[in-house]
Amino acid sequence: MKNVEKINQIAVFKALADPVRLEIVEYLKQTNHEVTCGEVGKAIDISKTSGSYHFKLLQEAGLINARKEAREKYVSLNQKTFNNYVTNFYKNI
Amino acid sequence: MKNVEKINQIAVFKALADPVRLEIVEYLKQTNHEVTCGEVGKAIDISKTSGSYHFKLLQEAGLINARKEAREKYVSLNQKTFNNYVTNFYKNI
DNA sequence: TAGATAGTTCAAAATATTTTGAACTATTTT
DNA sequence: AAAATAGTTCAAAATATTTTGAACTATCTA
Numbered sequence: 440m441k442n443v444e445k446i447n448q449i450a451v452f453k454a455l456a457d458p459v460r461l462e463i464v465e466y467l468k469q470t471n472h473e474v475t476c477g478e479v480g481k482a483i484d485i486s487k488t489s490g491s492y493h494f495k496l497l498q499e500a501g502l503i504n505a506r507k508e509a510r511e512k513y514v515s516l517n518q519k520t521f522n523n524y525v526t527n528f529y530k531n532i
Numbered sequence: 533m534k535n536v537e538k539i540n541q542i543a544v545f546k547a548l549a550d551p552v553r554l555e556i557v558e559y560l561k562q563t564n565h566e567v568t569c570g571e572v573g574k575a576i577d578i579s580k581t582s583g584s585y586h587f588k589l590l591q592e593a594g595l596i597n598a599r600k601e602a603r604e605k606y607v608s609l610n611q612k613t614f615n616n617y618v619t620n621f622y623k624n625i
Numbered sequence: 626t627a628g629a630t631a632g633t634t635c636a637a638a639a640t641a642t643t644t645t646g647a648a649c650t651a652t653t654t655t
Numbered sequence: 656a657a658a659a660t661a662g663t664t665c666a667a668a669a670t671a672t673t674t675t676g677a678a679c680t681a682t683c684t685a
Contacts, residue, residue, distance in 0.1 A: 453545075529561075
């Protein structure tokens, strides 16, 4: 694995190594379409500050797509990143 | 995902979310047979204390098989865990 | 326009993880 | 038997991550 990839790889695993973020990911997988951060936050019962922090980490890891529309931020899973860094991890190292 | 699985899932991602442990895993993947902790530690240049700590976390996550033979501890990757918790993660959540 | 809503940012406090060295057990070598 | 080797354990120190609340920006609603 090259060095830059390794940094991404670690960001991805770190992002997934947390119960709150895992709940976010589960929620996004099962809704299977764009939803607002607020909707997710309410569903899994976390404060908006906490949500903001966790969504940021997921986004920085490339695990979610985010789009700001006016007041609201819409998020969805980035399946490409899951595929590259999770599903194909073992194969690629 | 059930609750017990979630704990394992997080232990697995936590274990993989560290540069030292990722190096260990890379080393074990490419050697592709049992090696001692000492050999790995020398190869990636970490202290034995540090090695002991990191091997313990990998083992607790179920990512490595370990076998003590007299003074030495032989380790290898547990492909089943990689398969269940990494490769099939996205599919299973 | 005032108030409500969605989300971000900041810094402090709380927690968790990692590193380090010394002391230890067990085994092997000289 | 003494010294060397492989690895573990422990506690302290160093770092990193997470949570919290207050203050903030921007947009929407009444």
